[in-house]
Each structure stands twice: as C-alpha cells, then as structure tokens.
Amino acid sequence: MGFLLPYMLFGLLGAAIPVLLHFFFRTRYETVPWAAMKFLLTSVEQTSRRLKFQEYLLMITRIAVLVFLAIALSRPANLTVLGSFWFVGAVVISIIAASWVLSPLWQVSESSNVNLGVYGVSQFVWLGVCAAAWLLFIYAIPSSISERPRGAGDAVDATFVFDTSMSMGARDGDKKTRLDRAKEQALALIDKLPAHSTVHVVTCAGKSKTLVGPHSPEDARKSIAAVEQTQLGTDLSVGVAEAKLALARGRSPSKELYVFSDMQKIGFEQRTGELKKLVKDIKENDKATIHFVRCGNRAIRNVAIVGVEPIGGTPRPGDRVNFSVRIYNSGADPVDKLEVSLMIDGNERTLEKQPLSKLDGKKTTSVTLTGKLDKAGLHVVTARVGHDDLDEDNRFDKVVLVRDQINILVVDGNPHEREPNAAVRASSYYLMHALQPVRDDDRATYKFNPRIVPARLAAPAMLNNQQVCILVNCAVQPKQGVTPLHADFVKALGSFVRNDGHGLMVISGDNVVPEAYNAVLGTAHGLLPLALKSIVKAKKDEPFLISRKSFGNAPPAYANFKDDLLYKSFDLVEVWQHVEVDEKTTPAWLLAKKKEDTTDPAAAFTNVIVRLDQGKALAASRKIGKGEVIFFGTAAHDEGFDPKTLDPNWTNINQLPPLFFFVDTSINHLIDAHAETHKFTAGQNVRWQPTKNVDSNHDLVHPSKGKSQTKLREALTASAAEIVVENADAVANEGIIYVGTELVHYARKSDAGKLTSLTRALAGTRAMDWPKGTAIETAEVVRLGRPERSGNRFALPSTELRRAGVYRLLASSNLIGKNTVGEPIAVTPDPTESEDLTPLTDPEIDRALGVQLIHLQAGAPQTAAHAAELREDEAKIWPLFLVMVLIVMEVALAWWCGRSW
Amino acid sequence: MPTYLNPEVIAKAQALGMKARSVVEGLRVGDHKSPYRGFSVEFVQHREYVPGDDIRHIDWKGYGRSERYTIKQYEQETNFTAHLMLDASKSMLYGAGDTNKLEYAKTLTAALAFLIVHQRDSVALDIFDSQWRDRLPASGQMGHVQTILNTLVSVQPNEKNTMGPLLHDIATQVRRRGLFFLISDCFDDVESILGGLQHLRFGGHEVVVFHILHPDEIDFPFNGMVKFDGMEEKLHVLTRPQLVRPTYLQALEKYLKELQEGCERNRCDYVLMNTGKPLAETLTAYLAKRLKTRIK
Incomplete structure (x- = not known):
C-alpha cells in the first residue's frame, strides 16, 4: 500500500x-x-x-x-x-x-x-x-x-518480453500464430500506456535474447513488428533476466513487465529456480507489476519430424538410399491425413511423398522414403510433414556424407604374420571378408577400402586419410606372447575420434583384457562407451543368443534388423564368450568428457545396439567428442574351437551373414556420425574448425530472411528486367541469393559496386531457367572472419545457430560470379520444444513461481483495458x-x- | 420604598372579598363562621336547658308548644387570623423585573394582607428561609398593613429554603385555627413540605399554597452552551440545556404532581403562580374559584 x-x-x-x-x-x-x-x-x-x-x-x-x-x-x-x-x-x-x-x-x-x-x-x-x-x-x-503505488496518469516503464520459441509459431485459429497474437496484444497494450511512457522490447528463446529500447511507445511498435520467431526452445528465465536489467534502469516509479508466452510447461521447467528468483526480485525490489500474457489457449495439433536416418548399408554415389523418417505426434489427440516427403539437396525433382493416414497422440512412427544420392560429398536430405498447426518442426534437414570409398584401418591384435588371409589364427580374417564381400577383382572399387595392419605395427601416421578404425582383438597392455598397441597409436586414436570426428570400432577377443582396456582406452583416453567388467562364458551346450528385439532400441541405422526377414539369420548367432559391460555406472572418463561435450546432447548417453537373450549388452556405442565409438562384446572370429564339443571359443558369427550386416551397418553408422558434425540443434553454439581455406575469411550464411524473400521470388519469376529494378536493394542488403538450398550468388555489402554484374548475371544467366515457383531465398550472413590458430588447428569464433535450416560455411575464395554451395550445416529445431506442448495453467504458474501474478489473455477484447485498470491501482x-x-x-x-x- | 400594594390587584381581589371558606376562629364577631355555637343570626339546633344556662336563650315559644325548656342555638360568626408565610430564600431571587419570584411573592403577600385587614380580619406575617427571619404578630389594624409592607421591603434573602421544619414549628405555635398562606417556590423536599402541611391541617388550619415559579423554571427555554450556577448551593452545571430539557421537564412535572397531589390529599389549596403571568389575573382566578366553592 x-x-x-x-x-x-x-x-x-x-x-x-x-x-x-x-x-x-x-x-x-x-x-x-x-x-x-x-x-x-x-x-x-x-x-x-x-x-x-x-x-x-x-x-x-x-x-x-x-x-x-x-x-x-x-x-x-x-x-x-x-x-x-x-x-x-x-x-x-x-x-x-x-x-x-x-x-x-x-x-x-x-x-x-x-x-x-x-x-x-x-x-x-x-x-x-x-x-x-x-x-x-x-x-x-x-x-x-x-x-x-501508481497513479492513473503516471508514465510507465514497460518491458515486453516476447517468448519467440518455436511453439509460439503455432497457429491459434484464423491463421494467426501465437506470436502474431502476442504482437497484437502488445500493440493494444501500448495504446493504453500513459503519455511519456517508455517501452523495452525483449525477445527470448533458448539461451538467446535481445533487448531493444527504451523506446517511445511509437518506436516500440516498430520493434514489436520486427520481432521474429525462432526455432529455439522456451526458456523464459533468459528474457526475464534481461527484462530485470531494463526495469532496474527505468526511472518511473510505475514499472510493468509483460511476458508474452504460450506458457509452455517446458519454459517454466528450464531453470525454474532462477526464474522464480527473478520474478520475485522484480516484484519485490523493482516494484514492478508482472503480467503474464497467455498467447493462445487452444490445444494444437502438432506432428514433428524428430529424425531422418539412412537405413541399411553405407550409401555410395548413385545409390538410392532408404531413409527412415521418424514422426512424433506431440499432441494428445490423433492427427490424420498427413503427408511425409523427402527431398535431396532442395531439388524438387527428387521429391518423394508418402501419405500417413493417422498418427495417435504421443506416438512416434517411422516412414521409409528413398532418395538418390548422385555424387560423393555432403548432401542435404530434407524431410517434411504436413499439415498441422505448428510448421516449424515439420521440416528436418540432415546432412549425409556420401563417399566414393571409405578408408578403414583394421588393426588386428592376433594376425597371422605369414599368411594374413589364413583363417586359422587371424582375428580379422572374417571381418575383412565382411568389409569386402566381393570378388577380388571388384575390391578396388568397392565402397570400403580396408587396410589391415598388425597391432604391433600400428602407427599414428596410418590413421591419416582413414575414416574408420577397427581394433580387432587388440591388446592394450603387454601380455604374454602378445604385443600391445603402441601408446602413441592409442593416443592418436583419441584425437582421431574426438577431434576429427571419425569412427572407432572395438571388437573383442582373447587379447581384450577388461581391466587393461578400462585403464588404457577408458581412463587414459576415454574411448570406451562403457566400462568393461569381465569375460563371461556360456554354459556347456547353452550358448547365448542375440536378441533381435533389442535392435529396436538401437540407433535408427540398425532398426531393420529387428523385424526384417532378411536379417533373420541373427537368430542363428551363438555367443559362447563375451565381454560384459557395466551399464549401471557411468565410467569416470565419460563423466569428465561429458562436461567438455555439453554442446552435444547425444554425448550424454550410451546406445546399446544389441543385447543377448539374457539381457546383457553385446554391442554399445557412444559419441565421444565429434566421433563415435562402437564396442562389440564378442569376437569377429571363432578364435578357435573347443576340442571336445567343437564349439567356437567366442562366437559363430563369423560364419554367418550377420557379421556382414552388422559391420556394414556399423560403418554406415559411424560415417553418418561423422556427418553428424554437420548437424546441430537450433540454439547451439558452433566453434567451427576449418581444415581448408584457413587463410580466408569465412562467413556463415542462412537462407531465410522474411520479407524480401517474397519480393525476390515474385520478381525472379516475373521477368529478368524487373529483377534489376526491384531487387537491387534486397540483393545489396542481403548479399546472398539461394535457389532451394543452392547458393547461386554471393556478395558482401561492400561489394555494392558489383551489383550490376551480379544482377545481370542473375537475370541473364540463371533466373529465367528456374522453374516458376522455385523457392528463392535471400540469406543472412554472419561474418566469422579469419580462423585463428589454436594449437595445431584453426578455429573460427563461436557462433550461435539461432535458426533451423541449412547453413553454409563459406570461405572468401567462393566469391562473386562463382556458383557455390558451401559446406552445409543442418540445424534442426530444438526437439525439446516439440516434445511436450502442454501449457501450464495460471494457478500452476503462480505455484511454480511462488508469487501471485496478473494473468492476461492475448486476443481477449478486454485484456488491454483490464491491464490499464490494473495500472490504475489508486483506490x-x-x-x-x-x-x-x-x-x-x-x-x-x-x-x-x-x-x- | 417600593409599594407592594398593586392597585389593580387590590381592586380585583377586594371585589371578590376574602372569605374564609372554612371555619375560623376569631376574636370578634365578624363575617366568618365560628366553631363556637353562639347566639347569632343563623339557627343551628335546640338543646335541653341545663341549670346555669342564660335564661335569655330559652326558646319560650318552644316551651309554649312543648312545656319543656329548650335552648335555641345559633351559629356564631367571627373574624379569622391569616398567617402569611413568605419564603425569602435565595432561590426566590430568580427572575428579573416583574417576573422576579421574590418581588412577585412580596406583591402577593402585600395584596393578601391588605385584603384580609380590609375585611376586618387579622393578619400575621412570617418570613422564613431556613429559619424564621421576620415574624409580625396578627393584627387587624390598617396600620398593621403598613408594618407588613415595611417588613417586606427590608427582606434580604441569603439562605437556602428549608420549609418543612418551619411548618411543623408554626403548627405547634398557633393554637387557634386560622388561615395559612404559604408563599414559596417550594424548592425543598416534597415529603418534608407535605409533612408540614399535614401538621397544619391537623391543627385545623386552612392552608393555601401559593407556588411561585418563574416561566424559565417551568419551560426551561435555554439554548446553546449554558453554565447554570446554583443560587442556593455552590454547584454549577455546564451543559446544553436543549439536550436536557425533556428530562428536566419530566422531573419538574413529577415534582409538581407530587406536591399538588399531596396538597389535595391534605385538603390544602394549591395555586401555581407563574410569575410570567400577571398577579392580578392569577389571584383573581384563585379567589373566584374559592368563592365559587364557598357558595356551593
């Protein structure tokens, strides 16, 4: 009072x-x-x-x-x-x-x-x-x-916090998004502000926030109009923290905070304590009136694409690859009449569609679509699903790496020195056949190009130009009669995986001693997905069998193994001996690495690829740094036979097709993991380490820039002459023009003098060739500058990827006149945002934040007037x-x- | 010297005359009935002659008719003695000019004295407050009126009224039945006053109570903030009279009722004299009423 x-x-x-x-x-x-x-x-x-x-x-x-x-x-x-x-x-x-x-x-x-x-x-x-x-x-x-207290006519320091998270893009009736409603309500509230009031506009989503102001109410309208939605998750604490600073600077005794949000539950669960503290602080210390404006109150229909994975073997140039598109219905009600599509490199000609009649609430389903990957290199696979109330998570981009050949270094800890190809002793004998299941004449052109090397000879230099390394039955510490891997090689492996993003596969055998592996590959280098416990042997006449069902929880690449009859032979695999892994406790080396890898959510857990019928894990994978490691708990070779029963000492998988299936898919998975270095989630910070063009300036471009996009499209599809006249400014400002995901022209702002040639090039050479209606987008550009040396590497400044879509990393060598694509980076919307769109009720918000707030409804006719009445708290x-x-x-x-x- | 013989009052009162309604005892044969059977004009009864009776009073005509000696008795007429009891306590000083209670009472006293003497009766004056202040013995001489007037002039109130004991006192002092005029505001204990009156009536006296009140005391017409200083007691009351008027009037009414009923019970005449009204009017009204009662 x-x-x-x-x-x-x-x-x-x-x-x-x-x-x-x-x-x-x-x-x-x-x-x-x-x-x-x-x-x-x-x-x-x-x-x-x-x-x-x-x-x-x-x-x-x-x-x-x-x-x-x-x-x-x-x-x-x-x-x-x-x-x-x-x-x-x-x-x-x-x-x-x-x-x-x-x-x-x-x-x-x-x-x-x-x-x-x-x-x-x-x-x-x-x-x-x-x-x-x-x-x-x-x-x-x-x-x-x-x-x-505040009087009726006192000027107000108002701060508008806009939740620009992805969920705010949900349509809430009459084709308006929740953000549109928030903006309309904000403008209506501005109309009711007393004279001489000031307005700060804060946007927040994920960890990013912006603050503009203080503005006069008139200028604030422009700032509000410019507020854009992101594909980030909801985290109101970031915006409220920024608003608190703005409110603290205000001089008026009358302060008001308006938080425009759809009140998504996750927004209050992210750093609840901090948000609670901030709200309480603003209310008690800054003496501000806090309004939470609910934008949209109807349940929305939403399906989201949560993953696109190549299925089966490693794709090669020219292959038509099956992609598993995983779709999740985040709403409680079923959604019907969906259409799923897949497109390669933004080329409409590669578009493949498939209807999905119905998807129940809170359910995930997979739809298999195919795409042809013509050339080697990085390809952008874009999956879309429609139609629901929230568009932002209906698109999913994935960068797939297609190589002509994949170089694989196979390090055999138990080679047959004289006859490497003899099956009697060499542990890599059947593995090599699985890697190259073709005739000798075709091996040179087969997709895998394995190179075998005995463990004692393995050297760091051998890892050069290799994409995958497989350790087969290698000892890592001295053992009687066995030469362990050299320490330098093991150390180089760590960098090979963690820094270069390559794959490592560890296959067990007699030379794999759990304690030694834990000490060397685990504690010393952090290259094991789980700690190894002991060697487990099956009882006589009771071998362990592979549980095909367990592939259901494996990474998507292995998904087909579960039910497809083609892979039924997995049922015949007998495992007589395997290395047991400790699933219950996370090893210390992973805990330490976890802190370093906080930007990568996938690093937070270990995937069990397959289990034995008694439930123990046989193979597991985990992202380690940029790369990934797969541990296979049994041998790739029989490793001898029991003289009495003639049962293999370790397994019979070497004599069955599953070895080929498993190895082929695993290599594919590891290569795909390598491509994962081009995949991020909106809101992540990227510190790019270029290996080429280290002397050049680099730019990060993103093909989406609202208003000019429409203008440019209309102009380009109209006539070449109009391009020159109408889009000179747009081109000059944006510098980049995309057609689909293909970058067709690129210019810096400082190159305005070259606009003539640029526009001429647009009009004269390419524009009229583009099919009418092709998506033509301008892009925003982030200047990253020249890479700085960091040890033996070069690194660009850390950049936040705020938008979903396909970014391109460009060096200055790709300049005017050259049609270049740049290195694609697929950024997907924050998956946590789509996971649960349930909003909190007003009482739940009050309970969560521990204070009594003023709750308003955006779009309700009386909301602005009610807020004005609340402002006049004079009795x-x-x-x-x-x-x-x-x-x-x-x-x-x-x-x-x-x-x- | 102020003259308390108001000609107007005297004239009106004289026309009516002052007649003792009841029997009074007088020392001479006058206009008034005597309690003693005498031999005057008005026949009362016959009685048997007994030796010793004056033979002049024998009814010889009766003897001629009945041969028995009878004595013829007549009512004896006599003059009476009126006692004017004037209250000269401080409370009688209330009122200004003609409405002053004491002056009003003095005028009334003088008028009554003149009237009584004028019809050849005797009058005595007793001035009192808490005790007897001045007492003039009864006399029927006209010069006695002048003495009364002189006494009235010299009255200076300085005490509180304590009437009851004095009434008892005078009741024991006066043996011969007479007429008592009590002229007072009667601001004393009602029981005490009535006790005294009863005592007088017990002595066979006729009592007339002239209750002198000022219009202010009857109507209590004050407004605003008023401080009332007690005239007899060292008391003062600061109040808003308009707020206490209802209860004041109730208390006064109760008091008057008690007094009046007490007088009626004791067969005393009670006359409320409002000093706001002309004395002649009030006195004339009373005398007329008294005359009418006597004729009946």
Whole structure:
C-alpha cells in the first residue's frame, strides 16, 4: 500500500479541528444563576451517559470524516479489498482509541466525576486494541504495504518480453500464430500506456535474447513488428533476466513487465529456480507489476519430424538410399491425413511423398522414403510433414556424407604374420571378408577400402586419410606372447575420434583384457562407451543368443534388423564368450568428457545396439567428442574351437551373414556420425574448425530472411528486367541469393559496386531457367572472419545457430560470379520444444513461481483495458464513498443529538 | 420604598372579598363562621336547658308548644387570623423585573394582607428561609398593613429554603385555627413540605399554597452552551440545556404532581403562580374559584 500524494496526509492533523471547535464553543457559554438546580441535576444525571455517548459518537464521526478525507486526498493505492477492509478497520480503531484517550479533555457534560481507575485501564486496553489492529493490518497484507503505488496518469516503464520459441509459431485459429497474437496484444497494450511512457522490447528463446529500447511507445511498435520467431526452445528465465536489467534502469516509479508466452510447461521447467528468483526480485525490489500474457489457449495439433536416418548399408554415389523418417505426434489427440516427403539437396525433382493416414497422440512412427544420392560429398536430405498447426518442426534437414570409398584401418591384435588371409589364427580374417564381400577383382572399387595392419605395427601416421578404425582383438597392455598397441597409436586414436570426428570400432577377443582396456582406452583416453567388467562364458551346450528385439532400441541405422526377414539369420548367432559391460555406472572418463561435450546432447548417453537373450549388452556405442565409438562384446572370429564339443571359443558369427550386416551397418553408422558434425540443434553454439581455406575469411550464411524473400521470388519469376529494378536493394542488403538450398550468388555489402554484374548475371544467366515457383531465398550472413590458430588447428569464433535450416560455411575464395554451395550445416529445431506442448495453467504458474501474478489473455477484447485498470491501482471509490457515508452519518447523528457543535 | 400594594390587584381581589371558606376562629364577631355555637343570626339546633344556662336563650315559644325548656342555638360568626408565610430564600431571587419570584411573592403577600385587614380580619406575617427571619404578630389594624409592607421591603434573602421544619414549628405555635398562606417556590423536599402541611391541617388550619415559579423554571427555554450556577448551593452545571430539557421537564412535572397531589390529599389549596403571568389575573382566578366553592 502507498499514497500517491503522501504529503496530503498532513491533513490528518485536521482531525483536531472538531476537538478545537468543540473547545472553542465550550468557552462561549452563558452563565445563568439557577434556582431549580435540583431538577437540573436530576436531569443531567439521567441524561449524562446518553449525552456523553452521543457526543462521543458525533465527535468520532467528525474526526473520521476529516481523517478519511485526508486519506482520500492522499490517493491511497495498491490496496486489495481485504487490505482496504483491514486498513479502514485499523484507522477507525485508532480514531476510537485516540478520541477515548483524549475524551476527558473535551467531554462536555462533566457534572459527574470520571472514574480514573477504570478510565485509565480502558485507555490502555484501547491503545492495545489499536496497536493490535495495525499489527494485524501490516501482517495481513505485507505485500500490499510494500508495493509502490501508481497513479492513473503516471508514465510507465514497460518491458515486453516476447517468448519467440518455436511453439509460439503455432497457429491459434484464423491463421494467426501465437506470436502474431502476442504482437497484437502488445500493440493494444501500448495504446493504453500513459503519455511519456517508455517501452523495452525483449525477445527470448533458448539461451538467446535481445533487448531493444527504451523506446517511445511509437518506436516500440516498430520493434514489436520486427520481432521474429525462432526455432529455439522456451526458456523464459533468459528474457526475464534481461527484462530485470531494463526495469532496474527505468526511472518511473510505475514499472510493468509483460511476458508474452504460450506458457509452455517446458519454459517454466528450464531453470525454474532462477526464474522464480527473478520474478520475485522484480516484484519485490523493482516494484514492478508482472503480467503474464497467455498467447493462445487452444490445444494444437502438432506432428514433428524428430529424425531422418539412412537405413541399411553405407550409401555410395548413385545409390538410392532408404531413409527412415521418424514422426512424433506431440499432441494428445490423433492427427490424420498427413503427408511425409523427402527431398535431396532442395531439388524438387527428387521429391518423394508418402501419405500417413493417422498418427495417435504421443506416438512416434517411422516412414521409409528413398532418395538418390548422385555424387560423393555432403548432401542435404530434407524431410517434411504436413499439415498441422505448428510448421516449424515439420521440416528436418540432415546432412549425409556420401563417399566414393571409405578408408578403414583394421588393426588386428592376433594376425597371422605369414599368411594374413589364413583363417586359422587371424582375428580379422572374417571381418575383412565382411568389409569386402566381393570378388577380388571388384575390391578396388568397392565402397570400403580396408587396410589391415598388425597391432604391433600400428602407427599414428596410418590413421591419416582413414575414416574408420577397427581394433580387432587388440591388446592394450603387454601380455604374454602378445604385443600391445603402441601408446602413441592409442593416443592418436583419441584425437582421431574426438577431434576429427571419425569412427572407432572395438571388437573383442582373447587379447581384450577388461581391466587393461578400462585403464588404457577408458581412463587414459576415454574411448570406451562403457566400462568393461569381465569375460563371461556360456554354459556347456547353452550358448547365448542375440536378441533381435533389442535392435529396436538401437540407433535408427540398425532398426531393420529387428523385424526384417532378411536379417533373420541373427537368430542363428551363438555367443559362447563375451565381454560384459557395466551399464549401471557411468565410467569416470565419460563423466569428465561429458562436461567438455555439453554442446552435444547425444554425448550424454550410451546406445546399446544389441543385447543377448539374457539381457546383457553385446554391442554399445557412444559419441565421444565429434566421433563415435562402437564396442562389440564378442569376437569377429571363432578364435578357435573347443576340442571336445567343437564349439567356437567366442562366437559363430563369423560364419554367418550377420557379421556382414552388422559391420556394414556399423560403418554406415559411424560415417553418418561423422556427418553428424554437420548437424546441430537450433540454439547451439558452433566453434567451427576449418581444415581448408584457413587463410580466408569465412562467413556463415542462412537462407531465410522474411520479407524480401517474397519480393525476390515474385520478381525472379516475373521477368529478368524487373529483377534489376526491384531487387537491387534486397540483393545489396542481403548479399546472398539461394535457389532451394543452392547458393547461386554471393556478395558482401561492400561489394555494392558489383551489383550490376551480379544482377545481370542473375537475370541473364540463371533466373529465367528456374522453374516458376522455385523457392528463392535471400540469406543472412554472419561474418566469422579469419580462423585463428589454436594449437595445431584453426578455429573460427563461436557462433550461435539461432535458426533451423541449412547453413553454409563459406570461405572468401567462393566469391562473386562463382556458383557455390558451401559446406552445409543442418540445424534442426530444438526437439525439446516439440516434445511436450502442454501449457501450464495460471494457478500452476503462480505455484511454480511462488508469487501471485496478473494473468492476461492475448486476443481477449478486454485484456488491454483490464491491464490499464490494473495500472490504475489508486483506490478512488472506497475512500470517497467512505467520506460520503461518514458525512451522512454525521448529519444524521447531529440531527439525532440535536446539536451542531 | 417600593409599594407592594398593586392597585389593580387590590381592586380585583377586594371585589371578590376574602372569605374564609372554612371555619375560623376569631376574636370578634365578624363575617366568618365560628366553631363556637353562639347566639347569632343563623339557627343551628335546640338543646335541653341545663341549670346555669342564660335564661335569655330559652326558646319560650318552644316551651309554649312543648312545656319543656329548650335552648335555641345559633351559629356564631367571627373574624379569622391569616398567617402569611413568605419564603425569602435565595432561590426566590430568580427572575428579573416583574417576573422576579421574590418581588412577585412580596406583591402577593402585600395584596393578601391588605385584603384580609380590609375585611376586618387579622393578619400575621412570617418570613422564613431556613429559619424564621421576620415574624409580625396578627393584627387587624390598617396600620398593621403598613408594618407588613415595611417588613417586606427590608427582606434580604441569603439562605437556602428549608420549609418543612418551619411548618411543623408554626403548627405547634398557633393554637387557634386560622388561615395559612404559604408563599414559596417550594424548592425543598416534597415529603418534608407535605409533612408540614399535614401538621397544619391537623391543627385545623386552612392552608393555601401559593407556588411561585418563574416561566424559565417551568419551560426551561435555554439554548446553546449554558453554565447554570446554583443560587442556593455552590454547584454549577455546564451543559446544553436543549439536550436536557425533556428530562428536566419530566422531573419538574413529577415534582409538581407530587406536591399538588399531596396538597389535595391534605385538603390544602394549591395555586401555581407563574410569575410570567400577571398577579392580578392569577389571584383573581384563585379567589373566584374559592368563592365559587364557598357558595356551593
């Protein structure tokens, strides 16, 4: 509670006026000698109590009139109904107490003596009651007392926080998105702001935020119009923290915070403690009124593409590859009549569509589509699904690496030195056949180009130009009769995987000693996905079998192994011996690495690829740095036979097709993991380490820039002449023009002089060749500058990828006139945002944040007016009404008592 | 010297005459009935002659008719002695000019004295407050009126009224039945006053109470803030009279009712004299009423 004109409280001194007037009139009496004193005394004696009471009541009423008039003129504010009740009660009790305490001074009919004993006690009782009333008032509404009052016309420092997360792009009826509703409501609120108000505009999504202002309300309109949606997750604490700084800078005593959001649950679960602390701080210390404006309140239909994975073997140039498109319905209700499409490199000709009749709520399904990858290199695979209420997560881009040949270094810890190809001893014998299951003549052109090397000869230099390294039955510590891997090679492996993003596959065997592996590959270099426990042998005549069902939880590349009849032979695999892994505890080396790899969510967990029928993991993978490591718990070779039973010592997989399936898919997975270095989630920070063009300036470009996109498309599809006239500015400003995902021209802003040639090139060479309606996009460019040397590597400055879509990393060598694509980087929308779109209710928000907030509904007709009313927290009605009632009471009492003064 | 013989009052009162309604004892044969059976004009009864009776009073005509000696008795007419008891306490000082209670009472006293002496009756004056202040013995001489007037002039109130004991006192002092005029504002204990009146009536006296009240005391017409200073007691009351008027009037009414009923009970005449009204009017009204009662 507070007062807008606190100095008017001096008017409380006016409470003495009735008493003074009373004294004044009391001194002006007429003296009459009186004979019939007997009757007069009798009369006074009979009436004195009543008269005193009337007099007291009248005096209290008159004092109360002046007290509440002074309070009304002081313009009390920030009082709730309950607070007003307590406040009025406390004041009235105070008046009664004060007037009672002072009553001997002004009581008129004093013909009878006052019982001072009783009177003194009652004084203290009343003073106690008065003190108790005030304490109760203060205790009952502490928040009201602490809040700073605001007048109806006071200028306001308003801060608008816009949640620009992906979910704000959901259409909420009549084709408007939630962000559109937020903007409309913000503009309506600005209309109601008093004159001379200032407005800050904060946008927040994920960890990014922007702050503009302070603006005049008129300028703020432009800033609000420019607010754009992102594909990031919801994290309101970031925006509220920024808003707090803006509010703290404000000079107006009247501060307001408006948070425009769809109140998605996840937004309050991300750093709840910090958000709670911020809101409380803003409310209590900055004395700001906090409004949470709910944008959209209807349940939305939403399906999201959560993954695109190549299925089966490693793709080669010219192959038509199966892609598994995983679709998730994040809503509670089923969605029907969906259409899933897949496109390679933004080429409409490669578009393949498939209908999906129905997808139940909270369910995920996979749709297989094919795409032809013509050339070696990085390809952008774009999957789309439609149609629902939220478009942003309906597109999923993935960069797929297609190589002519994949170089694989196979390090055999148990080679046959004389006859490497002999099956008797070499552990890599069947593995090599699995890697090259073709005739000798075709091996040179087969997609895998394995190179075998004995463990004792393995050297770091051998890892050069290799994409995958496979350790087969290698010892890492000295063992009788076995030469371990050289320490330098193991160290180089760490860099090979972690820094270069290559794949490592570790296959077990007799030379794999769990303790040694844990010490060397685990603790020392962090290259094991899980800690190894011990060697487990099957009972006689009871080999372990592979559980095909367990492939269901494996990475998508292995998904077909689960049900496809083609892979039924996995059921025949017998495992007689395997290395058990410890799934329950995360090894210390992974915990340490986890901290380093915080930008990569995939590094946070280990994938079990396949399990044995008794439930133990047989193969597991984990992202380690940029690369990935697969540990295979049994051997790729029989490693000898039991002389009594002729059962293989380790497994019979070497004699069955599954070895080929598994190795082929694993290599594909590891190569795909390598391509994962080109895949990020919106909101991630990227510190790119180029290996080429290290002397060139680099730019990161993104093909989406709202308004000019439409203009340019219309112009390009109209006529070549119009391009020159209408889009010179757009081209000059943006510098980049894309057609689909293909970058067709690129110019820096400083190259404005070359615009003529650029536009001519556009008009004359390419523009008219493009099919009508082709998506033509301009791009935003982030100047990354020249890479800086960091040790043996070069690194570009860290950049936040705020938008989903395909970025291109370009070096300055790709300049004017050259049609280049650049290195693609696929950025997908924040998957956590699509996972659960459930909003919190208003009471749940209040409970979560621990404060009572003002909740408004965007788009409701009365919201802006209601906010304006809330701003006018001055209590206008009740004080004046109270004064009026008291005046009426005074008149009635005076009439009843038959006196004026 | 102020003259308390108001010609107008005297004239009106004289026309009506002051007749003792009841039997009074007088020392001479006058206009008034005597309690003693005498031999005057008005026949009362016959009685048997007993030796010792004056033979002049024998009814010889009766003897001729019945041959028995009878005595013829007539009512004896006599003059009466009126006792004017004037309250000269401080409370009688209330009022200004003609409405001053004491002056009003003095005028009334003088008028009554003149009337009584004028019809050849005797009058005594007893001035009192808390005790007897001045007492003039009864006399029927016209010069006695002048003495009364001189006494009235010299009255200076300085005490509180304590009437009851004095009424008892005078009741024991006056043996011969007579007429008592009590002229007072009666601001004393009603029981005490009525006790005294009862005592007088027990002695066979006729008592007339002239209750002198000022209009202010009857109507209590004050407004605003007024401090009432007690005239007899050292008391003061600061109050708003308009607020206590109802209860004051109730108390006064109760008091008057008690007094009036007490007088009626004791067969005393009670006359409320409002000093705001002309004395002649009030006195004339009373005398007319008294005359009417007597004729009945």
